């Protein structure tokens with residue numbers, strides 16, 4: 001290890017839908033976290049490791065800050081706060097194309113009151129700011145929310161200013177040894193990522209309250225018997241009410257087929273082989289407010 005090597009944890013915190021997970025994937029150049037246009041996409045914190053000869057940045061993607069209405073929501077908020085307060089650097093990510101709102105203020109209050117570590121402000125989605133003259137007043141409006149050391153306008157979509165952001169984060173990290181081996185980019189195993197990929201496809205294919213009521217449980221993941229190079233996956237899509245089951249199924253099962261096809265394509269890249277995906281839908285009344293079910297589904 002080079003002398004003067006730096007390493008540490010950088011938490012990405014912010015309200016839902018500002019692009020924290022997209023930003024992490026763009027920085028790493030690979031998908032470790034799922035993304036969607038639906039708020040509250042991220043439920044578990046996900047680690048993403050950026051390696052370089054001089055430093056190792058362990059990014060922590062967190063659930064978006066929001067006014068929680070369910071036990072699951074409270075668990076997500078607690079998890080975001082824990083990660084934010086334990087990191088070496090806290091990065092508040094905001095949507096540059098929108099004015100600060102109530103949820104942004106929730107994040108800022110937390111940063112001011114509970115975070116001692118250096119704070120950076122990242123205004124994402126600058127590609128959407130039009131006219132461009134709006135950017136400076138927007139930066140000012142967000143900058144006032146907490147005592148940020150620096151501000152970076154970026155776009156996770158087109159990659160602008162990401163290199164500069166990462167270079168600055170490397171300089172700010174404390175000296176220390178790497179936390180992860182060089183070939184590891186995330187702490188999430190293949191099976192958990194497979195569940196997340198299926199959930200992402202459900203999020204992207206459904207609307208309104210349905211996506212929030214969905215959880216995925218992978219029940220089986222193994223090579224298919226007598227089928228050569230084929231991986232067999234059986235997963236259950238849990239919903240909270242019977243009606244939601246029909247929405248996900250769609251007319252003549254069309255929607256479920258679309259979800260399965262989209263997920264299978266990505267799962268084949270993940271496993272590096274053909275995948276047979278067996279999807280089931282089950283109802284678990286109000287699972288988001290039931291501690292036993294939250295635990296069973298991995299939210300603990």
Ligand SMILES: Nc1nc2c(ncn2[C@@H]2O[C@H](COP(=O)(O)OP(=O)(O)OP(=O)(O)O)[C@@H](O)[C@H]2O)c(=O)[nH]1
Pocket residue numbers: 014015016017018019020021022023034035036037038039040041042043062063064065124125126127128154155156157158
């Ligand atoms: N135009 C534009 N869209 C972006 C950019 N970054 C993210 N998005 C979009 O914003 C939406 C939300 O992205 P996510 O990465 O899921 O947001 P998040 O902050 O992780 O959201 P939660 O997990 O719900 O907290 C997606 O539709 C992304 O494609 C960007 O730089 N420019």
Ligand SMILES: [Mg+2]
Pocket residue numbers: 020021022033034035041042061062063064
């Ligand atoms: Mg996210």
